[in-house]
Amino acid sequence: MHGGGEGFYGALVLIRDASDDDWPLIYPFFAQIVAQGTSYAYPEGLGLDEARSWWMEPAPGRTVVALDVGAVVGSAKMGPNRPGRGSHVATASFMVDPQHQTHGVGRALGVHVIDWARAQGYRSIQFNAVVETNAPALGLWHALGFQTLATVPAAFDHPDHGLVGLQVMFLDLSATAISDTA
C-alpha cells in the first residue's frame, strides 16, 4: 500500500512528482497526443513554453510522471475539480506516450491518482470530458470503478469521426473501500 506519494505499479512503472526538468520530456508526447486530436480539447499548436501551464499543475494540484526503465513515458495531472464549495471533488487528466501504450502505464497512473485522491481526503473524482470513442480510456476507467454519469452530445470534434460525445465520469471514494493497487 501507498498513500498517494511515490510508488511502483506493475512490474516496471515508477510514478513520482514531476519536476520542472521533466516538462521537456513530457511535452513531446503531450504535443503528439494533442495533434492526434482524438482525446483532448486543448488549444492546438502550443509550443513548449505555452503548453507548460496547461499540464504542470500548481498546488493544491500536482503533476506526476510515469517512468519505465528510467524514461518518462506518461504523465498525469490532478487536483480539485472546482475551488471553494466544490473543492472536495478531484479531477485528473492523463497522457501516455503513444510509443509506450498498452504496457499498463495508463492503468498505473489511474490507480495512483485514485490512491492520491483518497489519501488527500477527496470525496470523489470527476472526469469532465472523456471522448466517447476513446475505448481504451473508457475501458480502463470502468475497470477502476468509474461510472459514466452522462454523455454531452457532439461536444468534441474528432478528426476521424466528426462530432462525438464527451462523457462525464465519476468515482465515489466515500462509498468504495476497495483500493485497486494490483
Next chain:
Amino acid sequence: MHGGGEGFYGALVLIRDASDDDWPLIYPFFAQIVAQGTSYAYPEGLGLDEARSWWMEPAPGRTVVALDVGAVVGSAKMGPNRPGRGSHVATASFMVDPQHQTHGVGRALGVHVIDWARAQGYRSIQFNAVVETNAPALGLWHALGFQTLATVPAAFDHPDHGLVGLQVMFLDLSATAISDTA
C-alpha cells in the same frame, strides 16, 4: 430580434458589454453571492482585484452587465466551454444582485446568452455545475429549453443543505430554431 450584441429585454433591462469601469459595480453582488454560498463554487473571500479574473472574461469570451434604470443589477460571462476541439460548445455563468432578483434580470441575461451563442455559431451551450437546490435557476434554464444531462452527486457543499448535487445542463442550438426573446 438581435444578434447577440446589445439589446433591451423585458421592460427595463438593458444588457451591454461590461467595461473595466463596471467591475467595481459587479463585485459587490459577486462577493455577496459567493459569500451566501448557495450557488457557486468560487474561492471564498476574494478581494476586488483578486476576483476580477474569475468573472471578467477575455476574448473569445465576454462579460456583460444588466442595467435596470441605469444601475448595474446583474452580469453574465460566456465563452467556449473548452478550447480546441471542444470550442464549439459555449458555457456561461450568471449573477443577479440579490436586491434585484425576481425582476426578470436573470431571464434577460439567459436569453441574451442564448442569442449570443447562436449568433457566434456555437453548436450548443453547456452549464457544468448548476446547484440542484437552486430552484429558480433550474426553473429558468428548463424554461429556456435546457435539459439536465446528469447530476454529479454531493459535488457542492451547501451551507444549509450540506452536500448536494451539481447538474450538468445542456441546450442544443443546432436543433432548436426557437429563439425566446419575449
